Amino acid sequence: MHVPDGFLDAPTSLGTGVVAAVGVAVALRGARKELDDRTAPMAGLVATFVFAGQMMNFPVGAGTSGHLLGGALAAVLVGPWTAVLCISVVLLVQALFMADGGITALGTNVTLMALVGVAVGWLVFVGARAVLPKRLSSIAPAAAIGALVSVPAAAVVFTLLFAVGGTAPIAFGTVLAAMLTWHLAIGVGEAVITGLVVASVTAVRPDLVYGARPVLERRELEIRAGRPVGTPNPEAGA
Amino acid sequence: MGAGHGHRLHYHGHSPVHRAPAHLKIVALVAFMLTVVATPREWYPVFAGYLAILLAVVAASGVPFGYLAKRMVVEVPFVLFALLVPFIAHGPTAEVLGLTVSEPGLLAAWGLLAKGTLGVLASLTLAATTEPVAILAGLRRLRMPDLVVQIMGFMIRYLDVVTAELGRMLVGMRSRGCDPRSPRHWPALARSLGALFIRSYERGERVHLAMLSRGYTGVLPDLAQPAHTHQPHQQGGH
The missing domain is CATH 1.10.287 (Helix Hairpins)
Structure with a gap:
């Protein structure tokens, strides 16, 4: 899944490296607002969670499989800035410790998956959340839509990079068609899993879901009339 | 505490490659791979030279070749793609083993395979010879x-x-x-x-x-220190 060494030429790799470094630097500032001094341990654990989630393969068709990228999922759960940091660190660990994704392609991978994946996933999620009814149950479908769009968006940006600095003479249309079909299939899987995971977390701990905060703030504390203390509960016992 | 044990790719040893400072190894890896990626793929003997350098480093590190070879499977999906390139690339065609393939595509596939394989082998060598805490300390020295x-x-x-x-x-x-x-x-x-x-x-x-x-002020103590020595402000974990 990750771009290896030598796939894009050296100038393009260096260029995306600069873009990635700037993006991560901006995210470092933003994440402090989302998590204050808890940033390091919290983002570390969320990065570990994303890494574990990426280990889950799902069949895409034709005997191949894709796996969760997690950009939109992390953005909805912990906020976009922290998500950029988490995905970047996951990619850094995979490149340095697991040889997954080339070290010179690290900037490309961070740009595609951490910057484009999270930004598109988050912005589409915010747009969908604004359109859908202001209820807690709208958060999961909005997250799924964000995930669905984020994967092909990263694929399109990759195709553009490949057109600029690709090292194989393949027609732009061919690459675009192949990447889009392939990543639409992965995007569907990503959308379903992201939606289901966000739904299960909002059902149990809606306070942890960053993307649900505007909806939660609208909910008013309800005090329901209960039975007086000491009277037997008619529903209890059997 | 997870600091006591190495990660899955680390191969314990005391060779000069193991003892070399981590920040130098990281810089060497990035510089080496940038050189490889920037090398025109028609310079076949140069790639043999790169491979010889890498193999010499591996031999000096004492990490068995089989240990690294087994872990090179991360490259397989990418190899499949590279093998596909000669069939989908455009340009003049040539006959190889009774198959009609694109000539520039064949050259591109060679470049992808050679550079990608060198990248995976070089990254694996770093991961196998460097403890995670040393890599972290090295990144810190490199002003990450x-x-x-x-x-x-x-x-x-x-x-x-x-x-x-x-x-x-x-x-x-x-x-x-x-x-x-x-x-x-x-x-x-x-x-x-x-x-x-x-x-x-x-x-x-x-x-x-x-x-x-334990007195965390936003800065961690030196991660290169062994975790089990008694120090004030030592970080705890669960």
């Missing part, structure tokens, strides 16, 4: 932002904890007749992932509190 190094440190420290937790969940799912890969059982998988996120997040909160109670 402190927060990124901290997040990475927490990710590496809890990687085995969280992936083992996911592993136990998957064993639980399978023993109840669920196949986590099958889309039919995605709802169950997604609830497991949701639970894993909540557990990871809450673990992060506990780690943060444990760190505060």
Whole structure:
């Protein structure tokens, strides 16, 4: 899944490296607002969670499989800035410790998956959340839509990079068609899993879901009339 | 504490390659791979030279070649793509083994394979000869932002904890007749992932509190120090 060494030429790799470094630097500032001094341990654990989630393969068709990228999922759960940091660190660990994704392609991978994946996933999620009814149950479908769009968006940006600095003479249309079909299939899987995971977390701990905060703030504390203390509960016992 | 044991790729040893300072190894890896990526793919003898340099480093490190060869399987999906390139690339065609392939495509496939393989082998050599804490200290010396190094440190420290937790969940799912890969059982998988996120997040909160109670001020002590020596402000974990 990750771009290896030598796939894009050296100038393009260096260029995306600069873009990635700037993006991560901006995210470092933003994440402090989302998590204050808890940033390091919290983002570390969320990065570990994303890494574990990426280990889950799902069949895409034709005997191949894709796996969760997690950009939109992390953005909805912990906020976009922290998500950029988490995905970047996951990619850094995979490149340095697991040889997954080339070290010179690290900037490309961070740009595609951490910057484009999270930004598109988050912005589409915010747009969908604004359109859908202001209820807690709208958060999961909005997250799924964000995930669905984020994967092909990263694929399109990759195709553009490949057109600029690709090292194989393949027609732009061919690459675009192949990447889009392939990543639409992965995007569907990503959308379903992201939606289901966000739904299960909002059902149990809606306070942890960053993307649900505007909806939660609208909910008013309800005090329901209960039975007086000491009277037997008619529903209890059997 | 996860600092006592090496990660899955590390191969314990005391060779000069193991003892070399981590920051130099990282710089050497990046410089080497940038050179490889920037080398025109028609310079065949130069690539033989690169391979000879790498093999000499591996030989000096005492890491068995079989150990690295087994871990080079991460490259397989990419090799399949590279093998496809001669068939989908445009340009003049040539006959190879009775198949009609594109000539520039063949050259591109060679370039992709050679550079990608060198990248995987070089990254694996770094991972096999360098302890994770040494890589973190090296990145810090290379002026990687402190927060990124901290997040990475927490990710590496809890990687085995969280992936083992996911592993136990998957064993639980399978023993109840669920196949986590099958889309039919995605709802169950997604609830497991949701639970894993909540557990990871809450673990992060506990780690943060444990760190505060040990005097965390936003800066971690030197990670290269052995974790079991008695120092003030030592970080704790769960």
